[in-house]
Amino acid sequence: MHNNKICILIIFLTTHLLIFVDAFRLNERVVFIGDSITHAGFYHSYIQTFYATRFPDRNIIIYNLGISGDTAKGGYQRTSGNNDYLWESDVFSYNPTAAIIMLGMNDASTSILKNSKTPTELEEKTKQQIKWFKDSYSRLLDNLDLLELNSVQLVKSSAYDQTMRNPEARENWKIFGVGKNDLIKRMAREVIETEAFNRNLTVIDFNSPMLTINKEQQQFDSSFSIIGKDRVHPGVSGHMVMAYTFLKSQSLEGKISEVFIDIKKIEDSFYNNCAVKNLKISKDHSLSFDYYSNAIPFPYSIYESTKNLIDFESEFNEEQLVIDGLKDQNYSIYIDEEHIGDFSTDEYSSGINLSKYKTPQMNQANEVWEICQERARIALLTRNIVWSDNQLRKVEGLDRSNIRACKTHIERMLIENKTLTTYMKNVLKDYLEYIDDYSSLRKQIDKLGKQMYQAAQPKVREIKIIAN
Numbered sequence: 001m002h003n004n005k006i007c008i009l010i011i012f013l014t015t016h017l018l019i020f021v022d023a024f025r026l027n028e029r030v031v032f033i034g035d036s037i038t039h040a041g042f043y044h045s046y047i048q049t050f051y052a053t054r055f056p057d058r059n060i061i062i063y064n065l066g067i068s069g070d071t072a073k074g075g076y077q078r079t080s081g082n083n084d085y086l087w088e089s090d091v092f093s094y095n096p097t098a099a100i101i102m103l104g105m106n107d108a109s110t111s112i113l114k115n116s117k118t119p120t121e122l123e124e125k126t127k128q129q130i131k132w133f134k135d136s137y138s139r140l141l142d143n144l145d146l147l148e149l150n151s152v153q154l155v156k157s158s159a160y161d162q163t164m165r166n167p168e169a170r171e172n173w174k175i176f177g178v179g180k181n182d183l184i185k186r187m188a189r190e191v192i193e194t195e196a197f198n199r200n201l202t203v204i205d206f207n208s209p210m211l212t213i214n215k216e217q218q219q220f221d222s223s224f225s226i227i228g229k230d231r232v233h234p235g236v237s238g239h240m241v242m243a244y245t246f247l248k249s250q251s252l253e254g255k256i257s258e259v260f261i262d263i264k265k266i267e268d269s270f271y272n273n274c275a276v277k278n279l280k281i282s283k284d285h286s287l288s289f290d291y292y293s294n295a296i297p298f299p300y301s302i303y304e305s306t307k308n309l310i311d312f313e314s315e316f317n318e319e320q321l322v323i324d325g326l327k328d329q330n331y332s333i334y335i336d337e338e339h340i341g342d343f344s345t346d347e348y349s350s351g352i353n354l355s356k357y358k359t360p361q362m363n364q365a366n367e368v369w370e371i372c373q374e375r376a377r378i379a380l381l382t383r384n385i386v387w388s389d390n391q392l393r394k395v396e397g398l399d400r401s402n403i404r405a406c407k408t409h410i411e412r413m414l415i416e417n418k419t420l421t422t423y424m425k426n427v428l429k430d431y432l433e434y435i436d437d438y439s440s441l442r443k444q445i446d447k448l449g450k451q452m453y454q455a456a457q458p459k460v461r462e463i464k465i466i467a468n
Contacts, residue, residue: 023250024051024060024098025150031065031094033075033140034102037158037233038066039383044100045376046243046302048452050316052372053365054256054295056456061449063094064379067387068427071106072136074390079143085400086389086438092147099144102155102206104192105232107133108183113173122176126183134191141195154196154203156188158242159210161231165222169229180231181207204249206242210234213241213309226309240306247316256319256355257293263325284467285326291335291461293319297355297362299369319354319361323465334464336360342468360461368456375448381434382441388431407432 024030032044048062067074067090082088091099112129116122144152162172162179173180185207196203210226217224225231226238234242247253258272263285269276274293281287297319303312321333326345333340333352340357355362392400392409400406410428413420420428434441 022151023252024058026058026060028058028060028098028150029094029096030060030062030098030100031091031096032062032100032102033078033091034066034155035070035106036066036068037105038064038102039068039070039387040380041066041234042236042239042376043234043242043246045372046240047246048375049302049369049372050243050247050252050298052368052452052456053298054252056295056453056458059453061446063096063445064376064383065091065094066383067390068383068423069106069387070103072103072133072140075101075103076136076139076143078386079140081143081146085393086386087393090386091144096147096149098149098151098153099147100153100155100204101140102157103137103140104133104157104184104187105160107136108160108180108187110173110180112183113175113178113180116175119176122178126178126186129183130187130190133187134195137191137195141199141201152199152201154192154201155246156192156203156205156207157184158206158234158238159214159227160184161214161225161227163214163218164225164227164231165218166225166229169223169225170231172231181211202249204246206245209245210238210241217309236302237305237309240303240312241310244303244306244310244312244316253315256295256297256317258318258320258322259291260320260322261287261289261324263287263323265325282467286331286465286467287323288462288464291463293361293458293461296368296456296458297359297365299365300355300362301366302369313353313355317353317355319359320351321348321354321463322351323348326465327467330468332466332468334466335461337462348465360459364455364459368452371448371452371455375445375452378441378444378448381430382438382445384427384430385435385438385441388428388435391428403435407435 032038038044044062044064051058051060051062067078078087078090079092080088081092083093107129109129112122112125116125141152160181162174162181188207193203195201213226214224226234226241228235228238255272257274259274259276260270261279262268263281273295274291277290279287279289298317306312326348328345330342330344331348332342338360340359343352388410389400392398392406395409398405398409410432414425414428
């Protein structure tokens, strides 16, 4: 049986290669610009949920600006600032104060691998692709300069899994010892790192930690993948690893709160990121107090599937309760009259992580997560509309401001265009159904953002420790 903690240690060690960046500021509006991994992904929702629960007073709002199939070229087109059309105005219309960019998966085209007959031809095509990527990526950053953002952070794309061995997985294109992820890493090295150096920007590496997990786990199960059978799109575990890596890059590790009460020497008690009032201690060492934490837990359900891959809980999600000096017996914890569990004196002395239990605080955190998921669902509809607008942009002579004409064209596409995949058809159908409501959907996203922070506001909790 292998030691999963080895993997956790390796991930920790790889993060030292990151340049640590500042956390988001008060009232920040952050856009995550990316491809399908962002468009239909979860990592930005996990980051949003973390900020709402850990910093409920900061009102940091994150927006999903991913587009399925997008490249750096699409990125600079979507930052062109033309307010007449959805595609060109996509980024600027959110009035962002910060931007996170993760592109490269689609720029590292597998056609290079499929169509190269010799190593020399592969190298020539790779250099040309890198040049195109650099030209577009630079123009994207030039466009963002116009916004005078507080911060722009560049992300090395999540990994393409070229090492998984699974007969059910998508074909793994590799030629002359070069695979798709090798192209992604080279583009990141030659373009993203260079642009970051020249513009004094920071780089966050999603690729390396995901490869590290794959390497460790595939030693014991060659079919394992943090990505998935299509080798491109991470599942929920992969997105949690990405969120974890991002939060570590911002140096946000730390306890939710910490209560330390010494029964025998009250003056030695201390409270971190929380307040304790009305402390009462009975002769049998039962005690009660009013507890107010400045933060609430991060929902356990989000990171549960990654507990053997990353150590998110001990690094980010400890709501610590320590009580020293109790008599040698078991004591029950009640929070707002709800029974949380029974614990021994030794467990109280070592510390109980309340975020591991179904507390009123965790119920509150789950409510925040539910709102965040609804917000993500609506954001996905807006992404589908913008994706569709780009398809309409390619139709010669079509006035995209004429919604009736656009709908008619899409209806015809759905009937006549035999090259459309099921995914494309579903996205185009969302345009037909929701384009008239695009503005209201955008407003609903902002409304849910406010509700999310309202739900995240900490409350005074009555905690009782009752001797059994």
